[in-house]
Amino acid sequence: MKNIDNKSIESCPHKNVKKDGPYLVCQDCGVVLEETFDFEDNKPFSSIYNDDQYNYERNIKLRDSKAKRDPKVKQKYDKIMVLERWFRxxxxxxxxxxxxxxxxxxxxxxxxxxxxxxxxxxxxxxxxxxxxxxxxxxxxxxxxxxxxxxxxxxxxxxxxxxxxxxxxxxxxxxxxxxxxxxxxxxxxxxxxIKSVRELEKQIKERIKIVFQKDLNNASYEEVEEYIPTEESFEKMKIEMQLSLDRLLKKISYNDLQNLNYKAFTAGLLYYVGQTISNRKIFTQNLVEEMSKFSSTTIRKKYHILIDILGEPSEQPKIKIS
Structure with missing residues (x-):
């Protein structure tokens, strides 16, 4: 084989050129001068593809048809068709x-x-x-x-x-x-697995039970200067529970997720207390004694409830009879 350096390539006139496959190659220096790929200009690509696709599908159908004539293959084919319907x-x-x-x-x-x-x-x-x-x-x-x-x-x-x-x-x-x-x-x-509605109902039922329990922890002696009789105090507690039912209907499951429902109930107790015509009855200190949660926790839950329900002043007032 000849050893050809760069100088001889540059000085070569490339007169002796022959076609080697799709390439034009100089026979003296060995340089590839041009690539020549032949394309059918008179036939569009889409028609070539369509013919190829047609032949491809036709060949598959022919092979399938020949295979189905074999009893063993036909049995396997029928089984696959049944399984295909079952696995739909x-x-x-x-x-x-x-x-x-x-x-x-x-x-x-x-x-x-x-x-x-x-x-x-x-x-x-x-x-x-x-x-x-x-x-x-x-x-x-x-x-x-x-x-x-x-x-x-x-x-x-x-x-x-x-x-x-x-x-x-x-x-x-x-x-x-x-x-x-x-x-x-x-x-x-x-x-x-329980539905969202069932979970929401369950949490709200628990809140009602805890609310009633905490409310019963308040004695008449602690609020007697604001409420004339013990009977009026009992009626007010019933009105507070009815108010709780109305408020819970406005609270969605998303607001109840991932929270301590007992602490949330303490905030609700203070919130409902602020809807009474005399807001001084259920103070934070009294709710703290009733629920056993700190004033800070009660205040936090109270502000969460304001974001959900609005200000207590916007709710129907509970009157003392």
């Missing part, structure tokens, strides 16, 4: 499952309308809320069916598994028990 998203129409239930009935497995609706409800709920991409939902479905019928049927679990295998669902006693355990565990978890 949570908006399934329950068509395949209904067909399986009808087949099970043909083997003297009694599934009445009530059990059918219960199976459908449990399966769709599990499929919608808990289904994992790797889970075999056929096994989950059969487990739910067995859970519904096992206490009212005279068919043993071994016979149920045998019938399922006849229908083309390959399962074992261990697989069925594992699926039943998953369903029970998931449904137990759902039962523990």
């Amino acid at each position: 998203d949570y908006e399934t129409s329950f068509t395949e499952q209904k067909r399986t239930i009808q087949m099970l009935k043909g083997y003297n497995i009694k599934i009445d309308d009530a059990k059918y609706m219960s199976i459908k409800k449990r399966y769709l709920k599990y499929n919608r809320k808990h289904r994992k991409s790797y889970q075999n939902m056929v096994i989950i479905f059969l487990a739910i069916v067995w859970m519904e019928i096992k206490n009212t049927t005279n068919i043993r679990v071994e016979r149920f598994i045998e019938i399922c295998e006849i229908l083309g669902h390959k399962i074992s006693k261990k697989m069925l028990a594992s699926a039943m355990h998953k369903v029970r565990k998931t449904e137990t978890y759902w039962n523990k």
Whole structure:
């Protein structure tokens, strides 16, 4: 091979040029002078792509058609198609499952309308809320069916598994028990979850109980200079509890999250006390004695309530009779 330096390349006139593939190469100095890629100018790219796409899809259909003529491949293909329908998203129409239930009935497995609706409800709920991409939902479905019928049927679990295998669902006693355990565990978890409305109601009920308890800690002797009779004092306490009910309806669950509801109740007690026509009755010191929370805590909760409900003066007044 020739050793060619930079000087010889610069002085070369590049007369002896030949085409080497898509390149024009000087045969004397070895320099690539030009790249020449041939394109079909007369055929637009979109039509080339469309032809390629058409041929690609056509070849796939031909291969699929040839493969389906093999009985073993056809059996596997049909099984995949069935599984695809079973593994469809949570908006399934329950068509395949209904067909399986009808087949099970043909083997003297009694599934009445009530059990059918219960199976459908449990399966769709599990499929919608808990289904994992790797889970075999056929096994989950059969487990739910067995859970519904096992206490009212005279068919043993071994016979149920045998019938399922006849229908083309390959399962074992261990697989069925594992699926039943998953369903029970998931449904137990759902039962523990409470809705936002239930949580809000629960917190507000606790606030009412603590409010009444703290209110009963106030004796008539501590406020007798402002209230003429003990009977009037008892009526005022009832009015304060009614006022609390009205105020709690204006407080949302977001305002009650992540707080000490007992301290919040102390702030509510002071807030409601400020809606009485005589604001000197329920002072911070008196509320502190009643609730066992510090004046600083009561004051903080009171200002939080002002942000939520507005000033106490904007609320209906509680009059002393």
